[in-house]
Amino acid sequence: MTIGVAGAGVVGQTLAAGLLKHRRAAAIGTRDPGKLAEWAANNPGAQVKGFADAAAFSEIVVLAVAGEVALDVLNVVGPAAIDGKTVVDACNPIGGGPPVAGGLSFFTRQNESLTERLQKAFPNAHLVKAFKSVGAGQMVNPQFAGGRPTVFVCGDSAKAKHVVAGICDAFGQEVEDMGSAEAAWAREPPGKPLRVPGVGKAGGSAHALELLR
16 A cells, blocks of 8 residues: 655644554655655655656655645645545644634534545545544544544545545544545534643643543
């Protein structure tokens, strides 16, 4: 299984390193490959490429960029590189501007998700929302006294969600299928508590959500 991660921020680097750790062939895509020279040196086997080359290299693509540029990055990648592939949307649809009353705003409408937007723009790709209910520092082999955190996934392809569930399981996460790409509008907000500045200050990225039954 070859996986390309489009995005060289903290989340992109964390997921790419985790994939290598769990013996997946991984490439990380960025606009400026030179900036990742040190990261690549510390992650043997990593390939650093441009966005389009990382996607073309891969059977699965992970989109891990700022939500406001997610569509732009997929347009750079182009449909030919992702048609028929599982595309993991690990982006936050966070709007610009400072926090209001301690909370960050989303640029999506109340009944619309970023995943849905991306799926409509690239109908032949298989978008799956994932990794937005856990902080970056706990995305791979999390260590919580209460057990494994829950990753909520949404997407229109059952096969693609099954593939993503396998990655999450390898990373030490439980998976809960929450429905279609359209349904992701109701699943992205559960990540909002992790975006409250006070949570970040108190615990850094050492936080996650868990579904209790």
